[in-house]
Amino acid sequence: MPIHSFRPLTPSGRFTSLNMEEGLSKERPQRALTTNKHKSGGRNVYGRVTTRHRGGGHKQLYRIIDFKRSVLDMPAKVQAIEYDPNRSANIALISYTNGEKTYIIAPKGLKPGTMIFASNKATTNDFNVGNNFPLAIIPPSTRVHCVELVPGRGAKIARGAGTSLELVAIEGLVATLKMPSGELRRVHANCRATIGEVGNGDHNQQSLGKAGRKRWLGIRPTVRGMAMNPVDHPNGGGQGKSKGGGGRQHLVSPWGQLAKGFVTRRRSKQSNSQIITHHNGRKPRGQK
Numbered sequence: 001m002p003i004h005s006f007r008p009l010t011p012s013g014r015f016t017s018l019n020m021e022e023g024l025s026k027e028r029p030q031r032a033l034t035t036n037k038h039k040s041g042g043r044n045v046y047g048r049v050t051t052r053h054r055g056g057g058h059k060q061l062y063r064i065i066d067f068k069r070s071v072l073d074m075p076a077k078v079q080a081i082e083y084d085p086n087r088s089a090n091i092a093l094i095s096y097t098n099g100e101k102t103y104i105i106a107p108k109g110l111k112p113g114t115m116i117f118a119s120n121k122a123t124t125n126d127f128n129v130g131n132n133f134p135l136a137i138i139p140p141s142t143r144v145h146c147v148e149l150v151p152g153r154g155a156k157i158a159r160g161a162g163t164s165l166e167l168v169a170i171e172g173l174v175a176t177l178k179m180p181s182g183e184l185r186r187v188h189a190n191c192r193a194t195i196g197e198v199g200n201g202d203h204n205q206q207s208l209g210k211a212g213r214k215r216w217l218g219i220r221p222t223v224r225g226m227a228m229n230p231v232d233h234p235n236g237g238g239q240g241k242s243k244g245g246g247g248r249q250h251l252v253s254p255w256g257q258l259a260k261g262f263v264t265r266r267r268s269k270q271s272n273s274q275i276i277t278h279h280n281g282r283k284p285r286g287q288k
Contacts (some may be wrong), residue, residue, distance in 0.1 A: 002202045006209075016209025019202050021090060023112070025080035029063055030093065033103055037062040037086070039218065057218025060085045066102040067146065067154035069118040069132040069192060074098065078114045078130070081106050081199075088161035088203045092130075104130075105146050105159055107196035118192070129196035135167060135175040136189035142167050145198045147177065148191035149271075155192070162201030167193070181279035225254065 002021045008014035042054030063084050076094040079101075084091045092106040094116065109129045110116075118132035127133075127142065138144065143164045146155035158165050158180070166178040175189045208214055211221070230237035234252050251259040265272075267285065275284050 002200075003205050012210035012212075014209075015207055016213075017205070017207040018209075019200070019206040021081075021083075021200055023081055024090065025082045025093075027080065027082075029061060029082060030101060030103075033064045033093075033101065034061040035064060053220045053222050054218060055220050056215055058085070058216050062086055063091055063103050065091065066104055067156075067159075068152070069104070069194070071096055071100065071102075071118060073117065073119050075115050075117045076102075078110060078112050078116065080112055081110070087159070088200065089159065089198045090161075090200045105155075105194070106199045107145060107194065108162075108199040108201065109196065110199065127195050130194065132192055132194045134190050135177075135187070135193055136170060136173075138167055138193060138195070140167055140169055142195065143197050144193035144195060147187070147193040149187060151188050151190040151192070155194070158198065161198055161203035164197030165193075176276065179279070182277075182281070183279045184276035186274045186276060225251070 002019050003017050004020040005017050006013040037060050039057070040054070041056075042049050042051035044050045063082075063086065074096050076096045078092050079095050080093045082091050082093060082103075087105075090106040091103045092110055093101060093103055095101045107129050114130065116128070116130035116132075119126070120134060120137075122131075122133050122137050127139065132146075135144075135147070144167055145158040145164045147157040147165055148154060149156045157177075163180050165180070168176040168178050168184065170176075170189055173189045174186050175191065177185050177187060179185060225233035225235040226238075226241065228236035233254050234249070234256060253259060272284055277283060
């Protein structure tokens, strides 16, 4: 089991359950496939905090991931499965027959030594985990990940640990995908996708066990608004625990933005026209 519990020899160890994936490489990442990672601490170019609870954390190198899979019809051998501190999924180091090496998102079941490839044509036996094809030639009901939203721009959907999409149907140049949320969405059939689902699915089952481990990840403490004073938060104050200063007003952010039940997606967003059914089963506005 990847989730590993510890003997309660220390106060933090009593509650710690870490995701210790077996078979991960202990070698350093490929130097040519890494670059420096600048940390903003949640601040914009003016030095103002625009994203709270960010800052500190361990120094990290960014791993350059090949989301386009642009090397076609050339077999590649999986050399190692590696940990990536920048994402919840693990990554796979692959080496093509011409000597070129790249990183890809590691799907579930991919092992070192496996041969994978990307192509624009395929036979019945080619739809194995890790292979990459356009949606137009992938059989319906296949689980895929790392799917493009626009052909040629690289994978944008289903890149997190344990996620995958279901290819529902292909009609001409339109492919229908079922998202992990249940949403049905249309994309162009020439968008590329990788067979299988993203590995490291137990990532969200771990318990960090102590506050310090959260700080190592670059996440600073979060204080509830209800625990603050009225001068610091709209939901602060009140005698004892109360829903917002003794009253019954809605839970909001420090700037008054509704925190629950408020739809944040813009109705004027251009990609709304590609949504067939929302995650809650509702049809988009104007559709029957």
